[in-house]
Amino acid sequence: MRLSRHPERAAYDRATIDAILDEGLVGHVGLESAGQPYVLPMLYARDGDQLYLHGSPVSRLLGALSEGVRICFTVTLLDGLVLARSAFRHSLNYRSVVVLGAGRAVRDRHEKLDALRAIVDHAFPGRSDLVRGPSEPELKVTEVVALDLEHASAKARTGPPADKPGDYAIAVWAGELPLGLLVCAPIPDSRCSAPEPPELRSYRRGAA
Amino acid sequence: MRLSRHPERAAYDRATIDAILDEGLVGHVGLESAGQPYVLPMLYARDGDQLYLHGSPVSRLLGALSEGVRICFTVTLLDGLVLARSAFRHSLNYRSVVVLGAGRAVRDRHEKLDALRAIVDHAFPGRSDLVRGPSEPELKVTEVVALDLEHASAKARTGPPADKPGDYAIAVWAGELPLGLLVCAPIPDSRCSAPEPPELRSYRRGAA
Numbered sequence: 367m368r369l370s371r372h373p374e375r376a377a378y379d380r381a382t383i384d385a386i387l388d389e390g391l392v393g394h395v396g397l398e399s400a401g402q403p404y405v406l407p408m409l410y411a412r413d414g415d416q417l418y419l420h421g422s423p424v425s426r427l428l429g430a431l432s433e434g435v436r437i438c439f440t441v442t443l444l445d446g447l448v449l450a451r452s453a454f455r456h457s458l459n460y461r462s463v464v465v466l467g468a469g470r471a472v473r474d475r476h477e478k479l480d481a482l483r484a485i486v487d488h489a490f491p492g493r494s495d496l497v498r499g500p501s502e503p504e505l506k507v508t509e510v511v512a513l514d515l516e517h518a519s520a521k522a523r524t525g526p527p528a529d530k531p532g533d534y535a536i537a538v539w540a541g542e543l544p545l546g547l548l549v550c551a552p553i554p555d556s557r558c559s560a561p562e563p564p565e566l567r568s569y570r571r572g573a574a
Numbered sequence: 575m576r577l578s579r580h581p582e583r584a585a586y587d588r589a590t591i592d593a594i595l596d597e598g599l600v601g602h603v604g605l606e607s608a609g610q611p612y613v614l615p616m617l618y619a620r621d622g623d624q625l626y627l628h629g630s631p632v633s634r635l636l637g638a639l640s641e642g643v644r645i646c647f648t649v650t651l652l653d654g655l656v657l658a659r660s661a662f663r664h665s666l667n668y669r670s671v672v673v674l675g676a677g678r679a680v681r682d683r684h685e686k687l688d689a690l691r692a693i694v695d696h697a698f699p700g701r702s703d704l705v706r707g708p709s710e711p712e713l714k715v716t717e718v719v720a721l722d723l724e725h726a727s728a729k730a731r732t733g734p735p736a737d738k739p740g741d742y743a744i745a746v747w748a749g750e751l752p753l754g755l756l757v758c759a760p761i762p763d764s765r766c767s768a769p770e771p772p773e774l775r776s777y778r779r780g781a782a
Contacts, residue, residue, distance in 0.1 A: 391753075392652060392666065396604035396613035405604035405613050405648040407670055440613040444600060446758075452706040453694045454716070458600065462615055486661045496746045498660040508662070526763035534765050538704045541762040543774060545599075548756035550654075554749040555734035557742050566751060 597780035
């Protein structure tokens with residue numbers, strides 16, 4: 367999809383696309399069923415040029431995804447509010463990726479195990495090595511769907527508001543209010559006796 | 575839509591739905607065009623039982639929205655990572671709302687102006703009173719679409735991981751890593767001479 371609005375904000379290079387996908391934690395998958403589109407949040411991971419989603423095979427969503435219907439997967443990073451001098455020029459700073467394609471049900475055992483590891487490690491790097499991996503019954507009730515990144519595009523807005531020349535005389539504060547992901551203090555569950563790993567306190571998404 | 579997976583996580587009461595919509599900053603709209611679904615991030619606002627979106631009438635997206643095609647609008651709040659003792663039980667704490675319906679192009683001048691004020695004030699409360707409102711040419715190039723909240727549902731996961739009984743013996747840290755919206759120091763643009771309002775430093779979403 368070539369994005370027709372604000373073409374100056376679009377990018378199609380894989381480095382830009384990969385960086386946004388790798389920083390995001392949750393994406394939104396869209397698909398149509400019986401004339402009604404649905405948009406649902408999902409965890410995911412990227413491995414090379416494949417995007418992996420997972421869920422229960424009995425869910426309507428994953429069932430449809432694995433049948434090869436056309437889907438859209440969008441990841442949006444909110445970078446800030448753009449506060450302008452006119453209502454019209456208010457905007458958001460953001461980076462987003464839109465991936466179009468048809469889902470492919472992952473049947474190969476090795477690819478499926480790798481994808482499930484990637485999804486856990488995407489949310490929390492290195493976590494797969496520390497926890498129990500999927501049992502056979504768990505594998506059976508987990509559907510993994512791959513989406514090729516061939517038809518992916520990125521879009522971003524950065525920087526200060528772009529006010530109309532005549533509006534700069536308006537005496538109101540204008541600029542950016544940067545936003546990001548807040549990581550709070552970890553909460554061990556009531557049966558946790560293992561020490562808190564330092565990676566919990568240093569958890570961040572992206573380069574920052 | 576009755577959500578078939580994890581029905582214990584679903585809610586249909588308006589108070590729950592409204593609180594999530596009001597805390598969210600950006601939603602994802604999904605619609606189908608020529609057999610391909612699209613999912614795109616958008617600012618929005620809720621006013622009573624109406625959800626308002628806006629954009630350029632020449633964009634393919636807003637054009638389709640205002641023609642009354644079926645759409646889905648989803649708002650997701652990320653509340654935390656759920657780190658379990660097995661890969662399979664890893665999860666997210668989140669609150670989300672899914673609104674299904676058909677867009678209605680807002681033609682009434684008063685409703686349109688009110689909706690545009692609501693969208694600015696949703697992003698930054700009280701901002702509409704401080705900035706220049708839309709001019710006639712600006713109004714002309716802004717399309718506002720309303721979506722009724724009649725078919726909205728909320729879904730949430732909260733709390734610690736739910737590990738398999740046998741897995742509690744695994745000596746790994748397990749619990750929640752709470753996440754939220756990080757608000758950083760405001761950046762005035764290079765032509766801003768107005769003082770920084772205190773609301774910039776105290777900006778928060780939701781009750782927290």
